[in-house]
Amino acid sequence: MHLLFVCTGNTCRSPLAEAIARRMIADRAIPYLTVGSAGTSAWADAPASDGALLVALEHGIDLGDHRSRPLAQELVSGAQVILTMGPHHLDRAEALGGTRRSWLLTEYAGGAPRPVSDPFGGDLDVYRATYLELEQAIDAALDRIVVDRSRSTR
Template sequence: MNSNQPFNILFVCSGNSCRSPMAEALLRMKLPSRLQDEVDIQSAGTLGINGMPAADFAINVVGEMGGDLHGHRSQGVTPDLVAKSDLILAMANEHVNYLQRKYPNYRENVFLLKRFANDDIPDDPDIEDPIGFGKAVYRECADIIAEELDRVMPAIVKLVQNHRRETA
């Protein structure tokens, strides 16, 4: 186990009940086992809602994909969370704008998930909020997040490896 400071990744959406918790759970599943002890993954919402469980359809869809959201409880974005995060991946432009406006000293750590480590500009850069829709929309949202995590994984691995060297 690495005794150095972990590399901290924070996913951000609005309520922290659908998109960002799904991203958190899916990254935990997808992160190479050799890096599991070196990365701390959290999620939070810009609306500041604390203590709510993940949406039922989010729990179901992530469960079908092999993850677990049963223990998730929402939390709002806080100055401490932002300050300790090495990488902040937002689900939509509104979240990027919120974070960069409220925490300007950390703007270099804030990215839109679909634009992070992406030379191509996506046609639709936002991952739409599935709240209020049926399970099929949650599945589509989770699939998009999973595809994006697969796409950015090499960049995340490289950041973690660089962080390891810097903190050694």
Template sequence: MSKKFHILFVCSGNLCRSPMAEGLLKKKLFKEFGNLVTISSAGTLNLVGRPATPNAISAAKEKGVDITRHQSKSISEENLQKSDIVLVMTEHHKKFIRNHYPQFSESVFLITEFNHENKKDNFVDVPDPIGEGLTYYRKVINQIEREIDRILPKIKSLSKTKLKQF
């Protein structure tokens, strides 16, 4: 068991949504937790070593987040194994992980469903902005940021609980 609390964001190519989410959450947690909470991202597609899209970089920069050094990674058993929580952008990503890595199903959540009382609600996917203009990327990063702000207290609580064990 890791002595850190780890969150993994997953989207399709690991070029837009998950790198933006990773950067936003790192910014919001670093002051309080430093490197005791680690955040990473990966994609369900086999796109490795690619930078975030220019519009993802621009939208993140407008939020005070630098993702210029991001290099895309594919989801793997290794990055799922070290993750306490896996937050995905769409129901498709959730199904992909549950089909290919069923042993991690308990820790996989659609970002919009995580920490909701009513599990029967219809939760919306975070749309893929790939190929769209900067205005659409702004809409997507704003949706991601709203979700991160909504779940932040729960993430902090889970992080503190795990870190107290060590």
């Protein structure tokens, strides 16, 4: 099963989400789940933003190898679950064929359907707040994925 996180530039929120999820997947030993990220307006091969790099390092995660990817139909078709940071990302994922497999991350995680705050251009404290927001939502989203998969394999 492949999980895809989507934001705008694929340099802040979605790379952080991918890295957080990758760590949680390893910690929980979920062998059937892979993860990636992309951006609806991403330039190919851009590095993660400085704020994302620094906040990730504060949590023991290295985003130095991250390179942005534009959201494309083949990425959407290869994902079973697509979690977006905002409504316009959701609209784009659905337009590329992700209907019934795409959700706002916050809603999928059991919360109110709202965007994840965009730290782009903010100071390090803004990035830290976004990191914590992502960490909480991804924890709940992974719980849902595990429960849903166990129900479907019965």
